[in-house]
Amino acid sequence: MSRELTLDPRVDLGRGLLLPNPVGVASGTFGYGFEFEHLVDIQRLGAIYTKGTTPLPRAGNAPPRVAETAAGMLNSIGLHNPGVEHVATAYAPRFAGWRVPVVVNVAAATVEEYVDCLRRLEIDGVAGIELNISCPNIANGLDFGRDAAAAGRLVQACRAATSRCLIVKLSPNVTDIGAVARAVEAAGADAVSAVNTYIGMKVNLGSGRPVLPGRGTGGLSGPAIKPLALAAVAAVRAAVSLPVVGVGGIAEPADALEFFVAGADAVQVGTANFTEPGAAIRVLDGVVAYAEAHRLGRLTELRAVPAPQPA
Amino acid sequence: MSRELTLDPRVDLGRGLLLPNPVGVASGTFGYGFEFEHLVDIQRLGAIYTKGTTPLPRAGNAPPRVAETAAGMLNSIGLHNPGVEHVATAYAPRFAGWRVPVVVNVAAATVEEYVDCLRRLEIDGVAGIELNISCPNIANGLDFGRDAAAAGRLVQACRAATSRCLIVKLSPNVTDIGAVARAVEAAGADAVSAVNTYIGMKVNLGSGRPVLPGRGTGGLSGPAIKPLALAAVAAVRAAVSLPVVGVGGIAEPADALEFFVAGADAVQVGTANFTEPGAAIRVLDGVVAYAEAHRLGRLTELRAVPAPQPA
Amino acid sequence: MRRVPDRLRRSDLTRTVDERGEVVAVDELDGGLVELSARLPLLAERTLPGQFAQLRCGPGPVPLLRRPFSVAWVAGDVCAFVFERVGEGTRRLAALHRGDPLDSLGPLGTGFTLPPAAGRVLIVAGGLGCAPFPLAACWARRSGREVTVLSGAATAARLYPPERYRRGDGGISVIEATDDGSRGHRGLVTDLVEAHLDASVVALWACGPNPMLATLAGAIGRADAALLPSVAEASLEAPMGCGFGTCLGCALPVDDGDGRRWALCCTEGPVMPITAVDWERLRELPPAHVA
C-alpha cells in the first residue's frame, strides 16, 4: 500500500510569517539559538523565539536565579540580555542567513520603549516580534499583561511601529485571560502566545527566606504547569480567532498534541530544552509522525474547542 | 540538659475558633472525617474542613472526575455532597462529640443560599465556616471568588448570618488575590484560606477531547501547585492582617514550614490525604518536632514577609 | 421471576490498613503479564476475594496517586498482583526488585459474594479481568463449591495461565477463548457463557472490559429465570483518587434500589450486582483512559 504524506506542517501566523512547522522553542529557553547550533539542527525548528530583549542591555537579577520544584522550575533571570542594539547589529545578520524564522521577544517598561525597540527591529533577520507583556521577574513587568485595557493600548502603539508579524505573549496570572486576548486582538495583534510563567515561590528553610532574590517570587515553568497552560489556551481559543501559539510544559510529542486539541495553531517547547537540547526536534518528529499516522492534513484538525469559560 | 517544650501550637482564627494545632485537612480531601476514623487518629488534627456543602444535596458531575498530571491531579467532582440539612442533622451531632474542631465548607450559587446555609449551621458541632467562593467545578462557582467587590458583598451578608468564625477560601485564579483578600477582610471575614485549586485541563488523545467532562476543565491540586500557593499566601499575607490558612501541595513537614515562612498562621493538607491517610498527622508531628528543635514559641516566628506584590 | 439482588453493598473500612511491605518476586508471564508478589501480612490476613489494594508506584510525586490492583492471590503473608505495563505506574511496579519496599493501602472495596447454597461458581474473566480470580476461585473451592473459569484474552499468550488459576486444585476447571483462536474457542469469552450458565450455577462473578460485562448483563437480563444464579456480580473500574470513598472521584452510573445515581467504585464497588450498573449510561460516558 502506498503511503502519501498528507500533512501540510506550515502555520501562518499572519502578516507574512509562515512557520515551516508548528514546533518552535520558547523565549528564554533557547538564548538566541547560538548555544544550540552545535547540539541540534536548529534549522529544522518551526521558529526560534529569542530571549526577552530590552532597550538597553540588562545584567539580570542577583542569584540564585533558578530553583527546582515538583515537576517544575522557578526562574528569576530578570531579563539578562545584551539589549536591542546588540541584537540588531550582531545577531540579526546571522539570523538572516538561517532557514528557521527568528521571532524576537521584546520586553520594556513603557510604551515608548517598546515602540523604539520594534522600530530598531525592522531589519532583515527578524521574522516577527513576540511582545512580552508578561514577564513576572522585573518591577512592573506584569502591568501590561494583567490589564486588558493597558495591553490594548500597548499593542495599538506597537502595531503602528512594526510591519512584522506581532505576536503578543499573554500572562496567565490573570482572572480572565480571554479578555486580555480580546483586547490585543482588537488592537491589531496578529497572533497570541500563551502562556508565560506562573508566579511562584520556594522557601529555603535554612535561611528562613524565599530562595529567589528580591520579592522572593519567580516564574514557574515545566510539566507542572502543563494542565494550567492547556486550560489557558482553551480559554484564549474560545475568546479570539487569532492564531494561538501554545506553550507550557511541553516535553513530549503527546504534550504538543494536547495543545492542538485545546486550540493551539503552533507550540513552543521551553524548559525541556534545558534538560534535553534535542527536545523540540523530537517533539516535532513525533507530532509529524502522529499526524501522518492519522492522515491529518493540518494539525488544527485535532482541535476540540471547549465551550468558552465564564469570565 | 533538660529540654522544655517551647511551642504553643494553638492558632486563634478569631471569633472563638482556637485550633489546637496548625495542621488541618483541606475541604474535599477528607470527606466529613468518617472515612478516616479507622485509618488515623483524626482527633489529633488541628481542624477538619469538610467537603463543600451546598443548600441541597448534589449528585456531582459525570465521570471521569479525576485525572493525574505531573505531580498533580485535576478534579471535577462538582460538589457531590449530601446537602446542608443532612450535615446539620446527621453529621453535626457526631462532630459535637469530637475534640477536633470541624469547620464546615459551604458553597452555593447565590448570596441568599449562602446565608440560608450559614443560618442552618448555627448549631453544636460546627466550629466554624469556610466559605468556598472559589470552586472551579460548578457553573458560576467562581463568580464570587474572582471579583473583589462581589466577594465583599457576599461576605458582608454571611457575616450577618453567622456567629461562627468565618474563613473565606480564596480563588487563586485571579489577577490580584490580595485585592480579594482585602475586600473580604473589610467585609468582616475572620480569616482567609488560600488557595483553592487552579483551573487546568488534560486532553485524552484517544477521544480527541479533554478528559474531564463538561467544559473540560478541573481544579489542579497537589505538589505541582505548591510554589504557586506559596506565592499566593505571601501576597495575601502582605495584603491583610487576618489569619491566613495556607493550602496547596503540602505533603511533607517541610512543605508546611514553607507556608509558615510565606506568612501562613495555619495550614491544610489536601491531596496528600488520598495517597497517605496519615499524611496530615505526619506533617503535624514533623512541624512540631522542627519547632521544638528550633525552640520556637509560635510557628509564626518563621514568617519572613516578602514585600507586597504589585497589584 | 427470581431476580438477582441489585442492592449495592458498602465496603468495610475498619479492616483497611496502610502497610509497608517488601517485594518477594516480580514474575514476567507470557504476553506482557506481570505477577508481583510482596510480603504484606495484614493485607494477606484481611483481604476478601474481589477486594483491591492501592499500591504506591514510586517514591516521588510522579506518579502522584496510588494505583488500584485486585489482590490476585494470597499465600501465607504474601499477596500477589497481576497487571500489564500500561503506563508509568505499572511500569514502575514491574521494575521493582526483590526486597524493595511496597506500600499498600488495603483491603479496599467490596468483594465477591458466595451464596450459602451448594453448587457451582461460574467465573468470567476477560483480559486483565483475570486478576481477582485466582484468589476468588480458591476461596470458592475451599468453601466446597465447584468452579468453572471462562478465561478470555486477545491471544493465547495473553491468557492468564490456567495452572495459576488452579493453584494445584483440580476442582477448578478453566475453559479458554481467544479473539484470534490461538487457544480455545475463537471469539469472545461471553460466547461461552450460555453453555455454562445452567441451574447448578449459584454465583456468577465477572471481571473484564466494560463491553464484555455489559454483554453479560444483557444475557442475565434475558436468561430464563429458572437459570438465574442468586448472585451475579461484576468487578468494575474507575479512575481513582483515593480508593476509600473520600475524593468522590470514582463515580459509576448505577440504577439500584435508590434509583439512577452515581455510586463510588471504591466503596460501593468494585464488585457490584451486575444488574445494578447502568450499562447504557456507562457506555455513553467519555472514556476515562488516556491513550
Add this chain to the structure above:
Amino acid sequence: MRRVPDRLRRSDLTRTVDERGEVVAVDELDGGLVELSARLPLLAERTLPGQFAQLRCGPGPVPLLRRPFSVAWVAGDVCAFVFERVGEGTRRLAALHRGDPLDSLGPLGTGFTLPPAAGRVLIVAGGLGCAPFPLAACWARRSGREVTVLSGAATAARLYPPERYRRGDGGISVIEATDDGSRGHRGLVTDLVEAHLDASVVALWACGPNPMLATLAGAIGRADAALLPSVAEASLEAPMGCGFGTCLGCALPVDDGDGRRWALCCTEGPVMPITAVDWERLRELPPAHVA
C-alpha cells in the same frame, strides 16, 4: 608585581554531546561518598580536566533538571563521578545498578589550565571539591609535572581515598587535613597552603566550599609576587538550569577585565581565575542551597 591572569574564558560547546551511557559500577566509599562509573565513550574521549557533565537523575519529571557533576576520572571509555547523597538527584544516582542507562550532556564548562612552564601543580581540594582532581592530577602528571594534592575534609572517613587520587601514579603526593584531626593535619586544608606554595608551583587548582576558596583567594592576593604561580584557578558551583549557557540561571559575581558583572558558572566557569571572582559579593548573596 606578577599578576595571575583574571580574564574569564568561555567553554567550547562544539564538543558537547547528549549521550546515553550505561552504568558500570556504583561504589560506596567511606564517609558516604559514592563513585559512579559509566560507559560514556564520547564524554570519555572529549572531556578535559575540570569540565563537568549534566546527568539525568531519573526518567520522570522529578527531579526535573539534570544535575552537574565534575568528571572525576576517565579510564578507556568509562567516566566516573564522585558525589554524596544530598538530595533527590544524588539519591537516585546512587541507587542505579550496573547496566542501567545514564544520560550525560557534556563535556561542559571550562577546564583547568596547565601553563607551559615545567614545575609543580598544587591542588587544593575541600570536601566534595575532590571530585575533579583524580582526572586533573593524572593529566598534570602525564604532562610531566609534579603534583601535590592538599586534601581536606571534615573527618578521615570523608576524605577521598589518596590511592584513588594517585590511580597508581607515585608522582602524585597527597597531604591530608581533617577538621577533627582524625587524619593528617587538624584544621583547615588551607592551613597547609602557605607551606606548599613555593616558587616551584606553576599552577594552583582549587575546588571546595566557597569560604575555603575565598581564603585561598585572599592568600593569593597577599602572597609574595615572586611566589605567585602563573595559573591560580578555582572551580565554583551555582544552581544550574541547563549547563550550557542558555537559561542564564547560574550567575556568579565576578570582577574581571570587563568590570563587576555576573558571569555564567556553566560557560565562563566552573573553573575561573581565582582572583576574577568577586568573593565579597558572593559571600553576601543568599544561599542557593535549600536545607
